[in-house]
Amino acid sequence: MGASILIVHPDRKTQRAVQRILGVTGYRIDIADDLDQAIRLLAHAQPVLIVVDGASVLGPQAGPFLAAAKAAGTEACMTLLGGPLGDQVPKLLGLGAVTNLLVHPMPVLAEELTITAHKLIRGDLFGLEKYLLWGTELHALTLTRASQRADQVARLAEQVRSLGQSARVASMAMLVTDELLSNAVHNAPVDAAGEHYRKDLPRDRELELDAQHQVHMRWGCDARYLAIEVTDAWGTLDRDTILGALAKTDVRDSGGGAGMGVALAYRSCDHLVFNLAPGQRTQVIAMIDVRYPPAERVPASSYNIFVERTP
Amino acid sequence: MPEAHGRMTVVTERAGVLQIGGALDETSGLVELVGRAVEHELVLDLGGVTFINSLGVRDWIRMQAAATKAGVHLEMRKVSEPVVHQLNMIVATRGTGSVSSFYAPYACDACGREESRLIDAVANAAALQKMEAPPMVCPECSQPMAFNDFPERFFSFLATS
Numbered sequence: 001m002g003a004s005i006l007i008v009h010p011d012r013k014t015q016r017a018v019q020r021i022l023g024v025t026g027y028r029i030d031i032a033d034d035l036d037q038a039i040r041l042l043a044h045a046q047p048v049l050i051v052v053d054g055a056s057v058l059g060p061q062a063g064p065f066l067a068a069a070k071a072a073g074t075e076a077c078m079t080l081l082g083g084p085l086g087d088q089v090p091k092l093l094g095l096g097a098v099t100n101l102l103v104h105p106m107p108v109l110a111e112e113l114t115i116t117a118h119k120l121i122r123g124d125l126f127g128l129e130k131y132l133l134w135g136t137e138l139h140a141l142t143l144t145r146a147s148q149r150a151d152q153v154a155r156l157a158e159q160v161r162s163l164g165q166s167a168r169v170a171s172m173a174m175l176v177t178d179e180l181l182s183n184a185v186h187n188a189p190v191d192a193a194g195e196h197y198r199k200d201l202p203r204d205r206e207l208e209l210d211a212q213h214q215v216h217m218r219w220g221c222d223a224r225y226l227a228i229e230v231t232d233a234w235g236t237l238d239r240d241t242i243l244g245a246l247a248k249t250d251v252r253d254s255g256g257g258a259g260m261g262v263a264l265a266y267r268s269c270d271h272l273v274f275n276l277a278p279g280q281r282t283q284v285i286a287m288i289d290v291r292y293p294p295a296e297r298v299p300a301s302s303y304n305i306f307v308e309r310t311p
Numbered sequence: 312m313p314e315a316h317g318r319m320t321v322v323t324e325r326a327g328v329l330q331i332g333g334a335l336d337e338t339s340g341l342v343e344l345v346g347r348a349v350e351h352e353l354v355l356d357l358g359g360v361t362f363i364n365s366l367g368v369r370d371w372i373r374m375q376a377a378a379t380k381a382g383v384h385l386e387m388r389k390v391s392e393p394v395v396h397q398l399n400m401i402v403a404t405r406g407t408g409s410v411s412s413f414y415a416p417y418a419c420d421a422c423g424r425e426e427s428r429l430i431d432a433v434a435n436a437a438a439l440q441k442m443e444a445p446p447m448v449c450p451e452c453s454q455p456m457a458f459n460d461f462p463e464r465f466f467s468f469l470a471t472s
Contacts, residue, residue, distance in 0.1 A: 150334070150336070153362075154334075157362075166425055167392075167427065171361070171362070171393050171396070174362050175362070175364060178336075178362075179365055182364070182365075182366075203336075203337035203366055204317065204337045204338050260368075264364075264365050264368075264400070267400050293425070294416065294459055294460040294461070295418075295457070295458065295459050295460050295461060
């Protein structure tokens with residue numbers, strides 16, 4: 001049997017909705033009503049992606065199910081949650097059996113699901129273009145000195161406002177960008193022993209950033225999302241650090257290093273994507289939904305963690 | 312004349328009352344402000360704060376701790392939306408101070424205007440306790456404005472202040 005996509009959900013309507021969205025990939029779609037049925041299917045299938053109901057996967061059968069997924073070579077598991085993430089994120093920490101972890105509150109957006117499936121199927125993870133409409137103008141800059149961070153963040157806010165976006169959107173963009181840039185400059189670099197040698201340096205200290213230390217940022221807005229992408233050339237941010245930060249219910253507990261910045265960024269955007277190429281580069285894409293006023297938006301964020309396959 | 316503390320500015324309105332503006336970050340040195348209290352009272356007008364990052368948050372928490380240690384009561388007035396956002400996300404930033412007024416998002420259904428409006432937290436205490444946003448009128452078309460966030464989310468910072 002060839003590669004497929006497996007949907008595990010007890011609700012027929014959801015099964016059909018997800019099947020319609022993912023059917024366009026051309027992959028065979030297998031459907032299971034529960035984890036037991038999914039485990040039986042996994043004995044004969046190699047799904048590239050599993051989309052699973054959050055309530056099911058947080059139950060007692062999660063362990064055997066994830067072990068079966070790993071044995072089948074599944075690289076990604078998308079968990080669909082029925083409510084806000086806050087209470088459920090800690091439980092999701094245990095879902096370590098598959099490489100990529102994708103968490104979405106319901107209703108999942110067709111566009112996000114499709115983009116995610118294509119990223120995984122094509123093995124092409126990096127780049128914010130995948131999340132923006134064709135033709136969206138992208139702005140790019142490179143930090144060559146640490147002190148440029150504050151000016152670039154302020155400039156971004158001005159540019160976002162000049163595009164007609166609200167002060168609130170600009171404020172969220174500033175916070176997300178500042179935290180992601182700060183992480184990339186100060187927390188990403190490691191020495192030969194794996195020590196993060198810049199994490200405790202005062203953030204107001206000037207640092208010249210050579211080619212290895214430079215941080216690349218791009219952003220664009222397509223009137224649906226304001227997307228901000230920050231990339232470093234270290235690839236040291238790992239899944240456990242990310243999940244640990246996201247799981248904290250009080251940001252102050254996140255401690256030093258990348259934790260607090262990741263946690264604040266997560267709470268200040270609608271969708272956070274981590275593209276990880278261990279030892280090579282880390283790319284974080286934050287998306288702020290600019291379509292709806294705050295009172296009409298679901299107060300929950302989704303996050304995706306993708307890890308590039310090693311050749 | 313504003314004093315520059317990195318990217319933050321401080322204007323002394325009068326003894327013990329400081330207007331804070333700009334960005335609260337690693338350059339702010341907020342703890343020093345506690346020394347400007349008068350008779351154990353320090354009023355911070357935060358209407359001009361446009362940005363606060365995680366390092367500003369840490370500095371803010373240290374300032375709150377220093378104030379508590381020195382027996383200084385902090386009154387926060389005209390708290391801007393970026394600061395409210397942090398107060399809501401990070402419980403530790405609320406400290407033991409009190410909020411007398413703050414800005415909140417409103418939108419007009421009739422003309423689409425969005426605006427940050429100042430709410431008197433003392434005069435509207437009863438409504439805010441019930442998570443009800445005080446009514447506002449659009450300055451452009453005089454129609455009622457709607458609160459432009461989830462009250463349970465936006466007003467949660469008032470719970471322990």
